[in-house]
Amino acid sequence: MEKRVYFKGWFLPALLITPQLLITAVFFFYPAGTAIWWSLFNPDPFGLSTKFVGFANFDYLFADSYYKESFYTTAIFSSLVTLFSMGIALYLAVLADRLIKGAGIYQTLLIWPYAVAPAIAGILWMFLFDTQTGLISWYLGLLGYDWNHLLNETEAMGLVIVASTWSRVSYNFLFFLAGLQAIPRAIIEAAAIDGARFWRRFWTIIFPLLSPTTFFLVVMNIVYAFFDTFGVIHTITKGGPGQSTTILVYKVYSDGFVGLDLGSSAAQSVILLIIVGLLTILQFKFVEKKVHY
Amino acid sequence: MVENRGLNYWLTHVGLSFGVLVLFFPLWLAFVASTVTNSEVIHPPMPLWPGDQFFVNYGRALIEGDSGQTSASVARMLLNTVTVALGIAVGKIVISFTSAFAIVYFRFPARKFFFWIIFLTLMLPVEVRILPTYEVVAGFGMLNTYSGLIFPLIASATATFLFRQFFMTVPDEIVEAARIDGARPMQFFIDILIPISRTNIAALFLIMFIYGWNQYLWPLLMTTDPSMNTIIMGVEQMIGGQDDVTPWPVVMAASMMAMLPPIIVVISMQNLFIRGLTDSDK
Numbered sequence: 159m160e161k162r163v164y165f166k167g168w169f170l171p172a173l174l175i176t177p178q179l180l181i182t183a184v185f186f187f188y189p190a191g192t193a194i195w196w197s198l199f200n201p202d203p204f205g206l207s208t209k210f211v212g213f214a215n216f217d218y219l220f221a222d223s224y225y226k227e228s229f230y231t232t233a234i235f236s237s238l239v240t241l242f243s244m245g246i247a248l249y250l251a252v253l254a255d256r257l258i259k260g261a262g263i264y265q266t267l268l269i270w271p272y273a274v275a276p277a278i279a280g281i282l283w284m285f286l287f288d289t290q291t292g293l294i295s296w297y298l299g300l301l302g303y304d305w306n307h308l309l310n311e312t313e314a315m316g317l318v319i320v321a322s323t324w325s326r327v328s329y330n331f332l333f334f335l336a337g338l339q340a341i342p343r344a345i346i347e348a349a350a351i352d353g354a355r356f357w358r359r360f361w362t363i364i365f366p367l368l369s370p371t372t373f374f375l376v377v378m379n380i381v382y383a384f385f386d387t388f389g390v391i392h393t394i395t396k397g398g399p400g401q402s403t404t405i406l407v408y409k410v411y412s413d414g415f416v417g418l419d420l421g422s423s424a425a426q427s428v429i430l431l432i433i434v435g436l437l438t439i440l441q442f443k444f445v446e447k448k449v450h451y
Numbered sequence: 452m453v454e455n456r457g458l459n460y461w462l463t464h465v466g467l468s469f470g471v472l473v474l475f476f477p478l479w480l481a482f483v484a485s486t487v488t489n490s491e492v493i494h495p496p497m498p499l500w501p502g503d504q505f506f507v508n509y510g511r512a513l514i515e516g517d518s519g520q521t522s523a524s525v526a527r528m529l530l531n532t533v534t535v536a537l538g539i540a541v542g543k544i545v546i547s548f549t550s551a552f553a554i555v556y557f558r559f560p561a562r563k564f565f566f567w568i569i570f571l572t573l574m575l576p577v578e579v580r581i582l583p584t585y586e587v588v589a590g591f592g593m594l595n596t597y598s599g600l601i602f603p604l605i606a607s608a609t610a611t612f613l614f615r616q617f618f619m620t621v622p623d624e625i626v627e628a629a630r631i632d633g634a635r636p637m638q639f640f641i642d643i644l645i646p647i648s649r650t651n652i653a654a655l656f657l658i659m660f661i662y663g664w665n666q667y668l669w670p671l672l673m674t675t676d677p678s679m680n681t682i683i684m685g686v687e688q689m690i691g692g693q694d695d696v697t698p699w700p701v702v703m704a705a706s707m708m709a710m711l712p713p714i715i716v717v718i719s720m721q722n723l724f725i726r727g728l729t730d731s732d733k
Contacts, residue, residue, distance in 0.1 A: 161619070163626045164556050165636040171553035175565055178550040178611065185584060185606035186572050192583035250470045253463045260464075266718055267471045269725075273713035274478075275665035275683045278706055281690070282477040285484065291699070293480060296495035327474065329728075336729055356459075385578045389667040393687050407578050414582045415672065423582055430579040438573060 190431065196424035215425035224401055225409070225426075232405040235319060236383030242323040244375055247330030252360065254331075255338040265335065272328035276321075277389030283321035284394045307395065311402035314395045318403050321394060322387045329382075330375055337371035338364065377441045381434065406430055478710070485509070485703035492699040504700060512704040516689065525705050528682040531597075532664055532709075535681055538601040539663030540656050543610050548652070551614035552640055556626070569608040577603055577669055585672055595676040604662075604669060610655055617651050618644075654727030657720055661713045682709040 197215050219225045250268060254261045271279070286294045287307060295305040307313040341364060349359045365372075385407050391397060397404035397412060404412065407430065414423030480499075484492050487502035516524045553559075554566050577584060584603050593599030621644075629639045645652075670681040680688065686705045690697050717724050 161555055161623060161626075163623045163630070164558055165630075165639075167557070167636070168559040170636055171557035171559045171562075174549040174553035178546040178569060178608075179565065181546060181602060181606045182569060182572055182608070184587065185603040186575075186580075187568075189580040189583035189587055189603075190575070192586065193580050196583070246470070250467060253466045253470075256459075256463050257467075264467045264471065266721060268467075268474065269721070270714045270718055271474055273661055273665075273717040274710050275667060275713075277665075277667040277683050277687060278709055279477075281686060281702070281706055282481050285699070285703070286477060286480060291493045291495055291497070293495060293497055324474065324477070332725055332728065336725070381576075385576045388578060389683075392667070392671075393690075410579070411581065411668070420582065427579050427582070431575065434575055434579065438575075 193424045193427040193431070196420055197428045199421070211421070215421045216429075219422060219425055219429070227401055228404050228406055228409045231315075231401070231403065232384065235315065235322075235387075235403070235405055236380050238319050239322045239326065239383040239387070240376060240379040242319065243326040243379060244330050244334075244372070246323070247327045248334050250327070251331050251334035251338055252364075254335055261335075265332075268331050269328045271325055272332075274325055275389060276325050276386055277393050279321050279325035280318075280390040280393030283317060283324065287317055307399075309399055311399055314399055314403050318387070318390050318394055321390045322383065325390070326379065326382060330379065333371055333375055334368070337368050341367050374441070377437055381437060384430070384434070481703045481706055484699055485707050487700060489696075489698055489700055493696075508700040508704040509708070512701045512708065516685070516705075523677045523680055523685065525682065525685070525708055527678060528680050528685040529708065529712075531679060532681040532683070534597055535600045535666070535670070536660050536663035538597060539604050539666075540659035542601055543605040543607075543659050544652060544655060546605065547608070547610035548614055548645075548648070551611050551618060552644060554611075555615055555618040556636070556639075569611055572606065572608045573612060575607070581668065581672060588673065595674055595679045597679075599673055600666075600670060600679075600681070601663075604666060610659070613651070613655060614648070617648060621647065650723070650726070654723050656727075657716060657724050658727045661716065664713050685709075 198212060199210055250264075254264045254268075257264070274282075284292075286292050287305060289295060289306050289308055292305075298305045305313060307317045345363060345367075346359055349363055354362070384405070387405070388407050388411070391403055391405065391408050392411075395403045397408050406426065410423050410426045410430065413419045413426065417423075480497070483498060483501050485508050486505045487498055488504055491498055491502065512525045514524055514526065516528075550565075550569065554562060554569075588594060588599045588603060591599070593602075625643060625647075626639065629643055634642070665683060666681065667683050667687075671684045671687075674680050674684070677685075677688070682705070686702060686709050689702045689705060
């Protein structure tokens with residue numbers, strides 16, 4: 159798309175675009191280029207020498223059982239966070255959409271967790287499940303269940319999923335509610351007059367019409383689970399116990415900043431760059447065209 | 452909306468209220484913990500109703516942090532966070548508004564190229580290039596500075612994309628009229644484009660302010676000096692390791708102060724916020 163009417167000259171637009179170009183070049187393209195460079199050249203942490211290693215960093219990563227495990231962990235974590243946060247949000251949005259009065263109040267009461275940083279969400283849930291003082295873990299203890307997410311891998315994964323889901327439900331709820339309210343009432347009423355009950359109307363009419371929103375949210379939630387949940391994991395489990403909650407972005411951080419393995423960390427960054435790039439392309443291809451039935 | 456009375460109506464309210472309560476539960480317990488003594492928290496079960504230590508805990512957090520061990524005072528961290536969040540919101544809006552104006556309203560050589568360069572940055576978060584970005588910032592001597600906290604986080608094109616989309620919907624007749632009246636580009640920019648973009652700018656400001664406020668990983672790497680900590684990472688620093696005793700009431704008071712400003716902003720400017728969110732992400 160182009161504007162039919164425009165201003166002449168090149169100096170002014172060049173001046174206007176310069177700040178963004180400069181900042182993008184220095185803080186985006188140069189670092190991203192460096193990541194690619196490092197992934198091929200394997201610098202040592204003191205910057206004394208670099209030698210070209212080709213794809214050795216990548217070969218090493220794909221042969222590394224810890225890295226494969228981290229991929230597996232990320233897949234489980236992000237699909238469960240996406241599934242739960244979208245499922246709960248859709249359920250709440252469908253309920254709110256049925257109300258003529260009061261939907262606005264529920265919206266207010268349901269959207270505030272969006273404003274809470276994932277790291278703070280992590281602290282709140284860690285506090286509830288603290289192995290010594292947590293309220294929920296104490297009650298679980300009364301029921302004879304010994305909760306310890308510092309030792310038990312499944313419990314650790316469960317807790318980071320719960321905290322990440324909690325902080326994401328609001329976002330999904332807003333989009334689902336907006337999507338539901340955009341569906342013409344006449345269609346749903348026609349189906350009701352034809353005798354279709356609520357759940358039948360939901361699965362045959364509402365859910366299909368909601369598919370553009372759903373698809374958009376799937377992509378956004380995967381991106382969220384891949385990156386934004388760093389705060390949740392860093393505050394609750396620090397990637398442990400063992401490697402059980404070390405998702406890919408956490409591994410970039412722990413190998414690079416804690417382990418000082420720059421080459422490997424850079425190669426992992428490049429792989430993440432490619433994954434997000436693919437997701438972005440998918441997003442633009444499908445969301446622009448909308449998903450049609 | 453079709454069935455509106457009877458059992459279904461009440462079940463709808465029950466379901467929604469249950470959701471509201473579950474979401475609210477962790478916040479309530481954090482608030483309760485911030486108003487009681489530490490010994491009430493560490494001897495479970497902790498109380499479910501607020502105690503009388505509100506001013507003690509909030510005062511201690513605001514002025515002392517965790518008694519000056521590893522973190523700065525919450526007052527200092529809030530000041531840092533407000534500065535960084537405002538810097539990110541204002542900076543991002545200024546650079547993307549001007550560059551979107553240049554891309555949409557001018558024809559200049561390599562315009563398409565610049566356009567794609569900026570758009571390549573869409574959706575690639577700072578997390579994937581943290582190490583090299585850290586090196587760049589360290590090279591400029593910007594560790595432990597506000598500019599080091601702000602600049603890497605405004606290097607993305609989400610806002611440029613949004614403004615471009617909006618400018619494309621502005622009728623060409625307005626530009627034509629302005630040009631016939633003899634307006635120069637910058638006059639059009641200041642007298643017409645900025646006023647008609649007010650709502651979009653405000654909505655984007657809200658989204659970016661919350662984004663900046665809630666940053667965690669980048670401040671964590673960047674700020675080794677406690678006096679430059681932001682509140683979100685600072686709260687984590689206040690929690691003791693395996694052997695230390697965590698002063699939970701003070702930590703929870705700090706958490707409440709870290710959460711409340713963005714929560715109040717989102718709830719009080721709900722409509723603008725939702726508009727910004729649905730526009731900027733879609």
